[in-house]
Amino acid sequence: MPKLIQNLQDLIALPSISSSNPALDTSNRPVIDLLAERLADLGFAIEIQTVTDSSANGAHTTAGKYNLIATLGTGSGGLVLAGHTDTVPYDEGKWQSDPFTLSDRDNRFYGLGTTDMKGFFAVALEAIESFCQTLGDSRKLKQPLIVIATADEETSMAGAKALVAADTQQARYAVIGEPTGLQPVRMHKGVMMESITLEGRSGHSSNPALGNSALDAMHKVIAELMALRESWGKKYQNPAFEVILPTLNLASIHGGDATNRICQHCELRFDVRLLPGMQNDDVRRSIKNRVASTLAGSHITANHSSLFDGVSAFLEPETSELVQFAEKLTGHSAISAGFATEAPYLQALGMQTIVMGPGSIDCAHQANEYLAQDQITPGIDLLKSLIQQYCL
Ligand SMILES: [Zn+2]
Known part of the structure; x- marks a missing residue:
């Protein structure tokens, strides 16, 4: 040929x-x-x-x-x-x-x-x-x-x-x-790649009251994301896939600078691989809602962004x-x-x-x-x- x-x-x-x-x-x-x-x-x-x-x-x-x-x-x-x-x-x-x-x-x-x-x-x-x-x-x-x-x-x-x-x-x-x-x-599967940035307040590490740790807050956010992942796994399963559950991989975390400072700024990046039946927009919305309720009253602000639009x-x-x-x-x-x-x-x-x-x-x-x-x-x-x- x-x-x-x-x-x-x-x-x-x-x-x-x-x-x-x-x-x-x-x-x-x-x-x-x-x-x-x-x-x-x-x-x-x-x-x-x-x-x-x-x-x-x-x-x-x-x-x-x-x-x-x-x-x-x-x-x-x-x-x-x-x-x-x-x-x-x-x-x-x-x-x-x-x-x-x-x-x-x-x-x-x-x-x-x-x-x-x-x-x-x-x-x-x-x-x-x-x-x-x-x-x-x-x-x-x-x-x-x-x-x-x-x-x-x-x-x-x-x-x-x-x-x-x-x-x-x-x-x-x-x-x-x-x-x-x-x-x-x-x-x-669908895929989305997301970033959550938390903004707290820095201060001397000797007294937690002098600041508001973004890293402590991220710890709670991560626990919430892992709970969300578990709930998806119970709701969505498809044996036609090698990995039968939807996945959420915590990929990278960057926060803080000096060891004697309270962490002001922390960013987490993760991806979600969605099974058919899950919608990217719904998943983004539930993540946002869960993070908002986790941080309610903490005076930590959260910023959500998508690293790319994602594929359904x-x-x-x-x-x-x-x-x-x-x-x-x-x-x-x-x-x-x-x-x-x-x-x-x-x-x-x-x-x-x-x-x-x-x-x-x-x-x-x-x-x-x-x-x-x-x-x-x-x-x-x-x-x-x-x-x-x-x-x-
Ligand atoms: Zn190709």
Whole structure:
């Protein structure tokens, strides 16, 4: 498959790192343009959407970030094949080969983004071209085939948010080609990353009455968060997940300066991983309420902020037509994923959505990322069956 290899090589060669560190962050425009050119050659109508940042922390810039929406055919149903164009940064010196040069060894294609998830686009282009050739004339499509390529999935989800904000053209079904080893995934946890800052009053440590310790107050707040975590665990359980409970991880705490001073300022950071059925906004509200009642009368002020907007939990019902068709095609029951995706956003556009693509998440986000070559042909066949089912 020389064309697939060439496309994968070209996609890998174009840096499209998204990072909350502006020094590492790069535009994804070259990848968008490359995909647009290849899809236009296949007869797709091209729309390029500018993405503006809506992340909570504001540290991340989205200068030069775009989404691609490429459409072949018209109709009220149809299929979206979706993926993100960005990669995470890479560890200099830890790669055995240049991360931006496709390297073919041990029946694997190595390179930054091969599995997460530029490989999916190369596979999708091959599947679409082969399907169109069999069809003879792309005007025979009865329902639209739409390829969506997004920006900044790895950081702020700004691309997916822009799709929702623009009420982007949609189909009835959507498949996100994140690496799942070609197994259908119909649920994942949501995630939010939060910060609570407490402000007390400093004073000489010899007499507690000379100040108001933010650290003592944080101790109470932490106890409250742990109680909240326990109550969630009693209320929400889902055996389809490796960790069947929602989690709350106390990640870092910074407070105080000198040992002989009462601590004035203390910040706690934590993340919450939500099960389907839990809503990010509800969880934030209960945290805020519990902290407020814990601190009532203490003259300590609390500030809550989100380190990023968070991603909702995702659940596509097992009775959904797309889930059942994907299970039939692959011979695998739909499972849960341990990572968050853009699926809740595509669902919010009104589409039945699953996550299913070539490669393994186990080698993503690390040095010597690769796509196993034995994923490619089955990946192409799978996408062709989906196009056949939903666009003809
Ligand atoms: Zn990914």
